[in-house]
Amino acid sequence: MIERLTDLVEDFAESAERARDELEPVPRVQQIGKIVSVGDAVAHVEGLRNVAADEIIELPGRLMGIASSVREEELGLILLGDAGDLSVGAPARRTGRVVDVPVGEAFLGRVVDALGRPLDGEPPPRVRGRHPIERSAPAIMDRAPVATPLQTGIKSVDSAIPIGRGQRELILGDRQTGKTTIALEAILNQHDTGVVSIYCAIGQRASAVARVVDTLRRHGALERTVVVVASGEDAPGLQFIAPYAATTIAEHFMHRGQDALIVYDDLTRHARAYRELSLLLRRPPGREAFPGDIFFIHARLLERATHLADERGGGSLTALPIIETQAQNVSAYIPTNLISITDGQIYVSPELFRAGMIPAIDIGNSVSRVGGDAQLPAYRAVVGDLKLAYAQFEELEAFSRFGSRLDEDTRQQLERGRRVREVLKQDEHDLVPVIEQIAVLFAATTGLLDQVDVSDIGKAEAVIRRRARDELDGLAKRVAEGARIDDDAREALTNTAKAALESHDLI
C-alpha cells in the first residue's frame, strides 16, 4: 500500500516536473563537449567538467554513453549501443541524469533489452515509473531472515540444497552441464506460488535466448516472467548494465510486497564484458586482467536480493546467478568471488553429466547456507542425513571398485546408495511436487526400494508418485502448511509406497 502510494507520488512528481519544464521558457545552460576518440564499445570526450560518475552523456543518433572514468581532461564513456557512425569531433551533451529503466507489472510476459525497450515486436509496456539501474541495497534494519522456501521442483535441490525466498544461490559448472535448465526449472515450478520471475540473459547467443523464451512460453510461464536480454551481439555496455536493469525491474515487485526470483545467465560473460570495457578505458588490469573493482561490481548487484521486513511490505527477491567454470576450476577469480558473495552454491559436474547422472548436481560439493531454515519441516524428517549418507556411498563405491570383499552391511549400504542415486535423477521439465518428492525419497532412504532392481527404479518412482498424488492429498496439505512427518505420516508413506510397488509387481 505504502509502496503503491510512493509510486503514485513519484509518478505525479515526475509529470509535474515535466510539465514545468515544458511550460516555463527558462534559459538552460547546456554543457557540450566533443568526442576525441571512439572505439567499438567506448568513447573519450573532452570539454565537459564536473561530470558525475555514471552520468548519462547524450551523443548523436540517440546514442547514450555512461560517464565512467572521469579524469581531468578526458572523460571515458561506456557506449550503450553501437558506435555506428559516431565520429571524432561529434558533440557530447551532459544530461545530469543517470541510467534508469521503466518498471511495472506490464513487463510480465515481455522480452526487453537492457534499457527496458521491447524486443518482442509488441508496443512498449505501460510504465509505472522509472528507476535508476543502480540502487542501494536495502538497509540491514529493513531486512528479515529468509523464512519461506522457494521450491524448485528438483528433488536433489529441494531436499539437500534447499533455497529460501530472498536467498542468493550460485549455480556454477562447466559449459553444457545443465546450469540454465536448473534455473529454468525453478522458474517453471512457480506456476502456483505467485512468485514472479526475471530471466536476465547476458552475452548469450540470440538463438540460446530464443530457446529459453520458447521453453517459458510452452510451459505457460512467460506470462509471469520478464526476460531482459543483452546478447553477445549487443554492445558490451548493454551487457554490462543488463543485470542492474533487470534487478531494478525485479525490485518493483519486491517493493510491492511480492516475491520475485531473478536469474543472471551468466555473470561470467558479464565479468568479461566489464573487463573489455575497463581495458578499453585504460584502467589498470588486475588478476586475470579483470579490473580491481570486479568483486564490488558483483557484490553490489547481489546485495540487492533479500527478504524485506514486514514493515517494508515483506516482499523478497531471490537471486540465482550462474557462473561458467573452465575445466571445473572453481578457484578461478570470478567463481571464488561469487562463491564468497552468495549464500551457497549448486555445483554441476561434467563427469556426472557424462555418466548420465542428470541433473548433474554434485551434492557433496553443493551447499545452501540459509535455505535450511526455510525448508519445509517434512523434508528434515524424511531426508535426514541424505547428504551425509550419499557422500559415504560415493566413497564406498569408489572403494569397492578395487574388488575387495565386502561385508553384508557395506554391501547393503551400497545397494541402497545406488537406488538413492537413481531416485535423484530427473528428466528435464519433469517438476516434482513436494508430496511426491517426499514419498519417493522416503521410500528410497528407508529401504523400501532395496528389493527393486536398479533398472526398475525409474518405474518404481513413477508408480509411487502417482499413488502419492492420488492418495496423500491430506498429508500434502499439512506438509505445505509446515507439518512434520509424525508416526501416522510415516505409516501412510510406507503403505502408499508398498501398495504402489506391489500392484506393479516391483517387490
Ligand SMILES: Nc1ncnc2c1ncn2[C@@H]1O[C@H](COP(=O)(O)OP(=O)(O)OP(=O)(O)O)[C@@H](O)[C@H]1O
Ligand atoms: N534434467 C535433464 N534431463 C535431460 N536433459 C537435460 C537435463 N538438464 C539439461 N539437459 C540437457 O543438457 C543440455 C545442456 O543444458 P543447459 O543448456 O541447461 O546447460 P548449460 O550448462 O546452461 O549450458 P551452457 O554452458 O551452454 O550455457 C541441454 O541440451 C539440455 O536439454
Ligand SMILES: [Mg+2]
Ligand atoms: Mg546455459
